[in-house]
Amino acid sequence: MKSPKPLPKIGLLYLDYVLRFFDKSNFKNWPDKIEHVTYRWGNDKQRFINEVKRKKIDVLIGNIPATAYETFRDISRELPNVRFLPSLDSQFSNKSKENVTHFCNKYSLPTPKTEIFYIPDQADQFLVNAVYPKIIKRSYGPSNYGGYFVHKVNNYREAKTLLWEKKYYPVYVQDFVPMEADIRVMLIGHKPVCAFWRRPPEGEWLTNTSQGGSMDYQAVPKGVLDLAKRASRAANAEYWACDIALGKDGKLRILECATAFAAFPYIRDWIGQYLMWLLSDGRFRKPNIPLYNWEELGKIDSGLLRKMRHITFGRRAMPSQDSNERFSRIDENGFPILDTEFRFGEEWPSEVWNRQDNFKLATKAADAAVLTPIPGADEQQDPDLGSYEAAKFNEEELRSFLNNIKGIGGKMVDDILDHFGAEGFVEAINADPERLCIIKNLKAKKLNLLKEHWQEQYLQH
Numbered sequence: 001m002k003s004p005k006p007l008p009k010i011g012l013l014y015l016d017y018v019l020r021f022f023d024k025s026n027f028k029n030w031p032d033k034i035e036h037v038t039y040r041w042g043n044d045k046q047r048f049i050n051e052v053k054r055k056k057i058d059v060l061i062g063n064i065p066a067t068a069y070e071t072f073r074d075i076s077r078e079l080p081n082v083r084f085l086p087s088l089d090s091q092f093s094n095k096s097k098e099n100v101t102h103f104c105n106k107y108s109l110p111t112p113k114t115e116i117f118y119i120p121d122q123a124d125q126f127l128v129n130a131v132y133p134k135i136i137k138r139s140y141g142p143s144n145y146g147g148y149f150v151h152k153v154n155n156y157r158e159a160k161t162l163l164w165e166k167k168y169y170p171v172y173v174q175d176f177v178p179m180e181a182d183i184r185v186m187l188i189g190h191k192p193v194c195a196f197w198r199r200p201p202e203g204e205w206l207t208n209t210s211q212g213g214s215m216d217y218q219a220v221p222k223g224v225l226d227l228a229k230r231a232s233r234a235a236n237a238e239y240w241a242c243d244i245a246l247g248k249d250g251k252l253r254i255l256e257c258a259t260a261f262a263a264f265p266y267i268r269d270w271i272g273q274y275l276m277w278l279l280s281d282g283r284f285r286k287p288n289i290p291l292y293n294w295e296e297l298g299k300i301d302s303g304l305l306r307k308m309r310h311i312t313f314g315r316r317a318m319p320s321q322d323s324n325e326r327f328s329r330i331d332e333n334g335f336p337i338l339d340t341e342f343r344f345g346e347e348w349p350s351e352v353w354n355r356q357d358n359f360k361l362a363t364k365a366a367d368a369a370v371l372t373p374i375p376g377a378d379e380q381q382d383p384d385l386g387s388y389e390a391a392k393f394n395e396e397e398l399r400s401f402l403n404n405i406k407g408i409g410g411k412m413v414d415d416i417l418d419h420f421g422a423e424g425f426v427e428a429i430n431a432d433p434e435r436l437c438i439i440k441n442l443k444a445k446k447l448n449l450l451k452e453h454w455q456e457q458y459l460q461h
Contacts, residue, residue: 005281008083011035011055013062016419017438021063021260026272028310029284042421045071049078059279061085063260066140069095070357073350085275086259089347090237094258096356097139097172099348103257107234109227110253112174112245118359123171127159130173136162139172139356152176170356178248182255183220185228186263187240188274188287189337192228194267194294195220217298224252229335231257238278238340239271266311278339288313291335398422405453407446415439429454 007030012022014036024034035055039048052060060082064072069091076088093100104111112135117123127134136159138149151166153159163171179200186194196217224244231254232240241261245253263271273287290313297305351358395417402413416425416439428435433451436442442450 004283007032007283008058008279009035009056010279011037011052011057011060013060013064013084014038015065015068016040017435018065021263022061022268022272025309026268027276028269028272030276039068039071041068041419042424045075049075052079052082057082059083059085061275063094064088064091065260066095070350070354073354083342086238087236087343089343090235090240091259092348092353093235094260095140097137097256098170098356099353100254100257101172102348102353103235104231104254107231109231109234110251112177112253112255114175115171115173117171117173118169118355120171123163123173124160126173127156130156130159132156133176134159135174135176136168137172137174138166138168139170170359177245177253180246180248182243182245183224184261185220185225185242185244186261186267187228187232187237187242188267188271188289189238189278189340190229190232190240191289191335191337192225192291193270193289194263194297195225195228196294196298217294220294221246225335227252227254233338235259236340236343238275264305264308266305266308269310274337286337288315289337395422398425401453405449407449408442412439412442416442 009032010027010030012020012024012034014020016038024036027034035057037048037051037055037057037060058081060079063086069088072084073088076082076084093103098116101111101114101116103109115126116139117126133152133154136151136153151162153162159173181197181199183195183197185192196215197220198215224246227244228240228242231242235257237259240257240259241263242254243256245255247253270287270289273284276284277286293313297311300308399413399417402408402416403410416436419439420428420436425436429451433447436447436450437444
């Protein structure tokens with residue numbers, strides 16, 4: 001008897017300071033050892049590549065955050081025989097809202113009308129003549145972080161004040177679309193497996209639950225599921241989530257889409273089952289996930305849903321009936337679980353599409369003695385928005401800077417350098433300062449002091 005084809009060696013991709021989406025338990029009954037490799041930021045690229053090679057990993061599974069996306073573009077090129085799941089192309093939309101816009105435009109997916117500006121004068125000219133209200137967002141990252149980086153501006157003065165304060169770069173502006181609600185749809189193998197409404201509080205426009213919005217699972221329109229499936233297939237994503245707005249004009253528009261999203265543990269288990277089927281050449285069964293299952297599971301208390309694991313569904317010709325109640329919405333309606341094809345080459349090469357880092361304004365002369373930090377890719381901190389040549393920033397200079405801040409001692413300085421290195425520190429302080437709080441005893445008060453000194457010494461020139 002012919003022995004089965006060997007299974008690929010799986011590695012789970014983790015990153016320091018980033019919450020883990022998958023665990024080995026999501027791949028229940030996988031017979032071989034599942035490795036894990038952790039990227040540690042800073043100058044860790046070559047060590048990470050060497051570890052993947054040493055462990056002979058064939059498939060790396062995991063999401064890559066926005067701040068590491070371009071680094072992993074480089075890493076994937078150094079590991080041409082390793083399959084990344086999701087692929088780097090599928091994760092293109094994870095990096096920024098700008099990338100979501102490029103993705104949707106390429107595949108004719110409906111979105112609010114959007115303008116993106118890298119030249120400040122062009123942004124200002126547009127905003128002076130714009131029809132308000134407008135929405136201005138921080139482009140970097142797939143998530144709105146609970147809506148805290150999404151702003152409605154009612155006139156030019158509000159827009160100008162917001163951009164002067166936030167220094168968002170590039171300037172990402174959308175038409176304000178009055179919404180009835182938005183719907184999040186999660187998909188596995190291009191099939192919707194969970195969908196729910198998010199409705200704004202009375203008199204408000206943000207739908208995020210952290211901002212007082214409400215959610216429910218009932219009667220999500222099929223047109224919404226169709227649109228989410230179109231986006232998932234365009235991205236060739238093994239798993240995917242879309243936030244889709246239902247406007248008061250009755251039109252659907254994609255607000256966000258990405259492979260990175262919050263999901264209950266049982267949904268991560270379903271993704272694990274799907275990936276095992278995908279990678280095993282038929283040795284594992286494709287999971288059976290009935291359409292509209294969320295209407296029934298959504299009746300369960302969310303605290304319990306966060307603990308439920310390994311939910312499975314039988315394949316019956318007729319669903320069971322209990323207490324004179326029957327779940328009848330079980331028809332697939334054209335939503336089978338599909339394979340995702342392995343594509344060679346790059347659809348979104350960084351040389352073309354990493355516009356946040358590649359775009360340069362004409363260089364101005366700068367005082368060589370002034371130490372200039374490397375801007376975070378989501379926010380350019382200098383008022384001239386990239387109009388100077390960025391100087392190198394090394395550990396000796398960082399140590400000197402930190403040692404001059406009262407309340408930050410030598411041990412904390414060593415910890416910062418060990419965890420982040422100079423390059424990682426600059427990226428964090430510019431793009432996501434709260435990441436620095438992973439350092440022991442670096443709390444809000446010291447972080448504010450650190451940010452103030454950084455701005456005074458290096459950003460006001």
